[in-house]
Amino acid sequence: MIANRKLLLLPGDGIGPEVMAEARRVIDWLARSGRARFELAEDLVGGASIEATGKPITEPVIERALEADAVLFGAVGGPQWDSQPFDNRPEIAILELRKRLGLFANLRPAPVFDALIDASPLKPEIVRGLDIMIVRESTGGIYFGEPRGIETLPDGTKRGINTEVYTTPEIERVARVAFELARKRQGRLTSVEKANVMESGLLWRQTVTALGAEEYPDVQLSHMYADNCAMQLAKNPRQFDVIVTGNLFGDLLSDLASMLTGSLGMLPSATLGAPDAAGRRHALYEPIHGSAPDIAGKGLANPLAQILSLAMLLRYSFDMQEDAAAIEAAVSNVLASGMRTADIEQKGTARIGTRTMGDAVLRELDKLG
Ligand code: NAI
Ligand code: MG
Numbered sequence: 001m002i003a004n005r006k007l008l009l010l011p012g013d014g015i016g017p018e019v020m021a022e023a024r025r026v027i028d029w030l031a032r033s034g035r036a037r038f039e040l041a042e043d044l045v046g047g048a049s050i051e052a053t054g055k056p057i058t059e060p061v062i063e064r065a066l067e068a069d070a071v072l073f074g075a076v077g078g079p080q081w082d083s084q085p086f087d088n089r090p091e092i093a094i095l096e097l098r099k100r101l102g103l104f105a106n107l108r109p110a111p112v113f114d115a116l117i118d119a120s121p122l123k124p125e126i127v128r129g130l131d132i133m134i135v136r137e138s139t140g141g142i143y144f145g146e147p148r149g150i151e152t153l154p155d156g157t158k159r160g161i162n163t164e165v166y167t168t169p170e171i172e173r174v175a176r177v178a179f180e181l182a183r184k185r186q187g188r189l190t191s192v193e194k195a196n197v198m199e200s201g202l203l204w205r206q207t208v209t210a211l212g213a214e215e216y217p218d219v220q221l222s223h224m225y226a227d228n229c230a231m232q233l234a235k236n237p238r239q240f241d242v243i244v245t246g247n248l249f250g251d252l253l254s255d256l257a258s259m260l261t262g263s264l265g266m267l268p269s270a271t272l273g274a275p276d277a278a279g280r281r282h283a284l285y286e287p288i289h290g291s292a293p294d295i296a297g298k299g300l301a302n303p304l305a306q307i308l309s310l311a312m313l314l315r316y317s318f319d320m321q322e323d324a325a326a327i328e329a330a331v332s333n334v335l336a337s338g339m340r341t342a343d344i345e346q347k348g349t350a351r352i353g354t355r356t357m358g359d360a361v362l363r364e365l366d367k368l369g
Helices: 016-032 047-053 059-067 092-101 114-119 168-184 199-215 226-235 247-261 304-318 321-336 354-368
Strands: 002-012 036-042 070-075 105-111 131-137 149-152 158-161 188-193 220-225 242-245 268-272 283-287
Touching (some): 002 016, 016 036, 016 304, 059 092, 070 092, 092 283, 105 304, 114 321, 131 168, 188 226, 188 247, 226 242, 226 247, 304 354
Parallel strands (some): 070 283, 188 242
Antiparallel strands (some): 105 131, 105 268
16 A cells, blocks of 8 residues: 555635545545555645635645645635735635646546536537547746736827747647647647747647657647637537647637536646656646635535546546546446536436535445445
């Protein structure tokens, strides 16, 4: 049994602590069943941290995140903190963690669960078996490029400026993550930019092409313009295996791909940093949904995105493929049995709450042993 791997849990606000409690029971199950034991720490982020310390995240929490092998994050934010100054909002916690941990590759899987096929806005024959992984560069590009700002011209008109900037090392490191993933999946990678109208996109295409030829000749690489990619995701999404793209296009395309599955409460994500000499990398895992203030405190939240984020954590931070697969299988089985939280409820299914859903996953895990 693997011992003493360090996990930091940051439940956050709203439904964050509710769904984290269910993920924590799965962590306990891993220990109980002799699969893996973790050294657990838990801390405050977001609004919860503002209440206790005045800040959305404190230096000791960042230190603990830097020391941990992986961070499991819930969600932050809520209307009670809307009046906070912009640079002290709960959401700053996640930005700060990304920055300090150097998390540049955001992995967003968009799988369609067979049992939830009716939840997709697309026809079943278009989405059945869909399993896309979007890798979005998340620390560069136009959200961070200089120059930026709003300036006033001599004639009094104003000009807003943002700059798309990518260097070859930035492109290579995120492409490498995507190539490695493609290798372990169906072996296909689509690189997405606008090389036709943007120089940064042209450099992106050239860099990914060269890296692929040199280090990943076994991966089938293709290129697509971002606007076409949006169209293809709606028209024929099953053509994709792994997609790699920059920050801005990734923001849009990952949200689009998520909605093909039709189930916000089901979708996990990972954000990875660069490996050090020993192959160890910082990583943070979180559901893509927010703190859902409208249902917080009612025990109604779907904990499956948080539980699947834990499965991703096992897969990508600890190479615990079997345990990750067991959790994913348990989730599929629970869905197949007709159990649904309100967000994924369909006709004829049983409506249950957060804890009951957690119970059902644990029962399935016990069956899998
Ligand atoms: P949201 O994802 O919190 O909620 C959108 C809708 O989906 C709501 O109706 C909610 O009830 C529902 N929903 C979300 N997760 C669910 C789950 N697990 N089970 C059942 N239903 C679920 O997005 P919204 O409303 O835009 O944002 C609410 C707060 O969350 C804001 O303060 C926002 O800034 C923050 N937020 C935080 C994120 C993070 O921590 N990474 C990401 C997105 C939003
Ligand atoms: Mg977005």
